[in-house]
Amino acid sequence: MTTYVYETIPAKKGAPVRHYEIRQSMKDSAFTTHPETGEAIRRVVTGGYGILKSGEPAPRAAAPARSHSCCGGCGCH
DSSP states (O other): OEEEEEEEOOSSTTOOOOEEEEEEOTTSOOOSBOTTTOOBEEEEOOOOOOOOOTTOOOOOOOOOOOSSOOOSTTSOO
16 A cells, blocks of 8 residues: 545635545555545645665666767767
């Protein structure tokens, strides 16, 4: 089971937005209404984190992006 963050979709402009953490299977579709209150909600996409175990090497950083597109004639290859 995974914990997802949901927020209410205010019915009126300026209404407060409330946040909920709801546990559900990754296979389940996102809720559109709160399972207990019936309020309109949407899933919030949040950043993840990596887990490193002791003794494992750190993940490699991605290669830096090139600052310009190159046809290969400038000698940068």
